Amino acid sequence: MAEQIALKDVSLQFTAKPHAFTVLEDISLSLQKGEFVVLLGPSGCGKSTILNLVAGFLQPDTGRVLCGGKIIQKPGPARGMIFQQPNLFPWLSVLDNVTFGPRLGRHRKEDVNAEAMDWLARVGLQGFEHHAPWQLSGGMKQRVALARAWLPGPEVLLLDEPFGALDAQTRLMMQELLRSAWLETDTTLLFVTHDVEEALFLADRILVMSAKPGKIVEEIVSPFGRERDIETLAEHPQYSEIKHHVLHRVRQEAKRHLNTL
Ligand SMILES: Nc1ncnc2c1ncn2[C@@H]1O[C@H](COP(=O)(O)OP(=O)(O)O)[C@@H](O)[C@H]1O
Ligand SMILES: [Mg+2]
CATH class of the missing domain: 1.10.8 (Helicase, Ruva Protein; domain 3)
Structure with a gap:
């Protein structure tokens, strides 16, 4: 498989005083062409900032952000973005x-x-x-x-909590629709959420983030296969164990973040 998106040792500070801080520290990640990757983490950990780097809205202080092996200089049609508001x-x-x-x-x-x-x-x-x-x-x-x-x-779609404003039933339908549309294309998807169940249903691979500074603390490769059904996913023998583990991890990070505010 070819590498579509890569962040290599990326760090970024926001310098506006009096709140100057390191938002991302030493982030490295790689998405293969056609992969569906979910970035999962508590609010404020830097998920949108990573999408903004890949979109080309922001440049890193150190490290490199690449699309198809080329450094991303600015926004372009190869990388589409979807926000919470349509x-x-x-x-x-x-x-x-x-x-x-x-x-x-x-x-x-x-x-x-x-x-x-x-x-x-x-x-x-x-x-x-x-x-x-x-x-x-x-x-x-x-x-x-x-x-x-x-x-x-687009080669890549960046989705920033796109279903966050929808009611629970609509949200499930949208998740199914997104997965089935993705299965018909070879688009690479980088999807941001703080919702564990959403991440479990959607992802080939989940990257769990911590906050202050934003880092990737864990990677979970989905065992659920390409064809999944939202109604039967919970019956998969590994579902409960993985959900419990990921929930615990995200809650740990959220609590740690609260203590640093
Ligand atoms: N342009 C900016 N200037 C200063 N701080 C920012 C800016 N954008 C985001 N932040 C801060 O950086 C942190 C990460 O933001 P963000 O990437 O939006 O987090 P997430 O999407 O995970 O909720 C937050 O604490 C946020 O307040
Ligand atoms: Mg965000």
Whole structure:
């Protein structure tokens, strides 16, 4: 397998006084092409900062951040990002929201529309292409954001707690939808969450982070296989043990973090 994303000995400080501190210290990680990796850790440990480095919004103080072996200098279309809020243009239809980026890049609307319709169908929004964002539920809006991010064919998708604002049922549906869309592509996914069950269902590999300074303290390779079902996952013989272990680890880190605030 080819290496898609790498952080090598990355450290970063935020220098704004009076709160100057080391947010990331000596982080090294590597994502293979097509892998689904989840970064799991307590709030404030630096998960979003890692995504911002990979997106090219931030540069490290020391170390290197690479995509396909090349140093990431700035944001680019090879690396799409999805946030907790869908950030749709309220005055554009679902279809126009999804095709907005390619049209900015001077692709003709007719050329991208067919592919956009395919993506809308894949995320279960067939028939909603001419709706306005205000006519959609929260989960549907986030599905538009998924289709929009995936349409240009990014090599990497960075997802920052994308389902954090959704209710529990919608969230499960979105997790299933994300995994099934990912299985149909060879996109590399780096997904951030503080939710242990979400991490267990989604990931090929979980990287557990600690805070102050942010470090990767543990790696868990998922034994659950490519085809998983959210309703039966908990019956897997290793599920309880792994869940217990990861919960304990994340709680330990969260408590330690509270003591350093
Ligand atoms: N631009 C910034 N300047 C100063 N501190 C920041 C900045 N961005 C984030 N932080 C701080 O860095 C830490 C890590 O932030 P973040 O990466 O957003 O954590 P997470 O996503 O894991 O919740 C937090 O303590 C946050 O307050
Ligand atoms: Mg965050």
